[in-house]
Amino acid sequence: MLVVIAFIQFYKFVLFARILLSWFRVNWRSQYFYWIADVTEPILRFVRPLFPTMGGIDFSPIIAFYLLDLIIGVLARL
Secondary structure, X not given: OHHHHHXXXXXXXXXXXXXXXXXXXXXXXXXXXXXXXXXXXXXXHHHOOOOOOEOOEOOHHHHHHXXXXXXXXXXXXX
């Protein structure tokens, strides 16, 4: 169970890196940045239809963090 929790924590780190990089001009087609976008896009694609963009601000990463924390909390109690 600890391995799964550690993997989710790492995934949250990569998601946070994507959030920070979105504030800068980044070539997302570069092999390093493409990997970050490719890994984090599935959960963001899942969350975006549930919470649409408001005022040009995408709240899907915040909701994704909450979902990942919820999963960690459930797994920690098992």
